[in-house]
């Protein structure tokens with residue numbers, strides 16, 4: 001039997017997942033925004049994993065289009081903080097204690113996105129995939145100097161290396177969109193709790209700044225063009 005809209009989307013299960021710990025009106029908004037972010041993180045992980053695997057297989061078009069989807073999602077995610085900013089800090093404080101030590105710091109998917117993009121871990125990253133593609137195109141990428149020469153060659157001969165140039169730019173777009181999402185989060189943190197410490201045990205907003213880029217070598221390229 002064909003499913004109904006509600007059955008297909010499992011709406012009773014999905015919508016039954018909001019369990020506020022207080023009776024404060026704004027806690028539902030706080031939960032909805034976090035849950036929505038986690039749903040989109042899951043989608044991003046699906047896209048980034050596929051992009052990484054295709055890169056490792058030497059492909060350039062599918063990863064470019066998956067990365068485009070990812071940075072569009074990341075930009076959209078940043079707007080979720082606009083909705084959260086409609087909450088007054090006094091109203092947040094009315095239920096903040098109910099969070100206990102729960103914190104976005106414990107978001108496993110957020111961490112996975114960063115590990116998969118560049119920060120390394122046990123699994124190969126998108127960056128490993130990018131270097132694989134460059135290697136297959138005949139560039140030496142073993143040392144920083146060789147990689148720098150490769151980016152320079154690709155950047156200065158965009159017609160000849162169009163697919164590689166667009167791929168490198170797609171990585172920069174992903175890097176930029178994610179960093180803007182992180183930055184936007186910091187503004188909301190400052191707006192809601194000022195210089196208070198976080199529920200996860202950090203010093204709060206100050207602990208969230210100063211993270212580097214995913215792909216510093218592609219940003220450094222700008223200075224040498």
Ligand code: HEM
Nearest residue numbers: 033034037103104105107110189192198199200201202204
């Ligand atoms: C009232 C709104 C929010 C406040 C006041 C807030 C506050 C904080 C603070 C203070 C931290 C640092 C860790 C800690 O000590 O707790 C943090 C980390 C984090 N938060 Fe939020 N947050 C808010 C909304 C959100 C939303 C909507 C998301 C979306 C999923 C989110 C995701 C994260 C993530 C992923 C981290 C870890 C970031 C990293 O390690 O770079 N936060 N948050």
